[in-house]
Amino acid sequence: MSERRPRIAVVVFPGSNDDRDAAWALGALGAEPVLVWHGEERLPDGVGAVVLPGGFSYGDYLRCGAIARFSPVMGAVAAFAAEGGPVLGICNGFQILCEAGLLPGALRPNESLSFVCRDVAVRVEQAGTPFTSRCRCGQTLVIPVKHGEGCWFATAGLLRELERDNRIVLRYAGDNPNGSVAGVAGVLNDRGNVMGLMPHPEHAVDPLLGSGDGAALLASLVDSARDRMPAAV
Amino acid sequence: MRATVLVRPKEGILDPQGQAVEDSLRHLGFSVGTARVGRVVDVEFDAPDAKAALAEVERMCEQLLANPLIESYEIEITGR
Numbered sequence: 389m390s391e392r393r394p395r396i397a398v399v400v401f402p403g404s405n406d407d408r409d410a411a412w413a414l415g416a417l418g419a420e421p422v423l424v425w426h427g428e429e430r431l432p433d434g435v436g437a438v439v440l441p442g443g444f445s446y447g448d449y450l451r452c453g454a455i456a457r458f459s460p461v462m463g464a465v466a467a468f469a470a471e472g473g474p475v476l477g478i479c480n481g482f483q484i485l486c487e488a489g490l491l492p493g494a495l496r497p498n499e500s501l502s503f504v505c506r507d508v509a510v511r512v513e514q515a516g517t518p519f520t521s522r523c524r525c526g527q528t529l530v531i532p533v534k535h536g537e538g539c540w541f542a543t544a545g546l547l548r549e550l551e552r553d554n555r556i557v558l559r560y561a562g563d564n565p566n567g568s569v570a571g572v573a574g575v576l577n578d579r580g581n582v583m584g585l586m587p588h589p590e591h592a593v594d595p596l597l598g599s600g601d602g603a604a605l606l607a608s609l610v611d612s613a614r615d616r617m618p619a620a621v
Numbered sequence: 622m623r624a625t626v627l628v629r630p631k632e633g634i635l636d637p638q639g640q641a642v643e644d645s646l647r648h649l650g651f652s653v654g655t656a657r658v659g660r661v662v663d664v665e666f667d668a669p670d671a672k673a674a675l676a677e678v679e680r681m682c683e684q685l686l687a688n689p690l691i692e693s694y695e696i697e698i699t700g701r
Contacts, residue, residue, distance in 0.1 A: 450686070458685075497637055498637070499635060500637070541635075542690075
């Protein structure tokens with residue numbers, strides 16, 4: 389029997405531009421992606437995971453993600469997360485989740501002030517999450533970044549708390565492209581079901597395009613979404 | 622009512638824009654210690670009096686205009 393395809397919502401904000409890539413990648417990895425306009429107040433029935441994609445929602449006005457967090461759909465995303473549903477924010481999605489208070493820290497302009505667009509190596513620090521279950525702890529993944537404001541910031545106290553609670557999921561291995569605190573590339577919420585990261589796994593699911601390493605993260609998410617499907621009768 | 626909100630990167634927060642401005646000013650021959658770059662927001666809104674106006678703008682700052690983790694803000698009520 390072929391495995392069932394779990395539904396994963398990909399939210400489309402005005403200014404999102406990686407929504408279709410994310411949907412394509414999730415489809416290629418065995419999910420049934422559903423694009424959801426940001427003005428919706430509900431998520432489609434039977435959704436097992438939510439992805440907030442990359443892009444420039446609301447033109448990055450004021451601060452990246454600051455306006456998108458008030459989109460009608462964000463109430464439904466917060467409620468889904470509160471029920472334990474897995475939510476992944478990629479790049480602009482990460483910025484939105486931080487602004488919404490669903491993830492710790494904030495994203496600031498890159499230390500270099502330059503937009504960075506290239507492959508980076510990230511090290512998996514936590515493998516027991518809904519987003520990294522197909523990875524090994526210490527494994528290095530090559531995934532592209534493309535952002536101007538990816539410099540994740542946390543106070544020293546907050547960073548200590550996150551490290552103590554195993555909530556730093558990914559760190560840049562070697563070269564840090566944006567100057568983020570402690571080389572952090574991806575973090576988890578306190579419950580472990582919401583994650584944000586600056587690299588773009590949806591652009592690294594086919595070795596033909598440079599790297600297939602992003603598939604390990606997205607396939608983990610597809611597994612998590614499948615686990616939430618009602619048992620087949 | 623009118624108010625001006627000054628939003629600044631908090632002390633200790635890396636401000637690469639400020640550093641770039643600082644360097645440029647030095648290149649121009651100015652004897653500059655540090656420069657920091659923030660943001661100004663001018664708002665017009667309804668409020669019965671200055672006290673209520675201040676409270677209203679504070680709510681705007683908390684909810685949207687500033688991110689309390691990385692930014693501080695100052696409010697000036699500039700006119701009716």
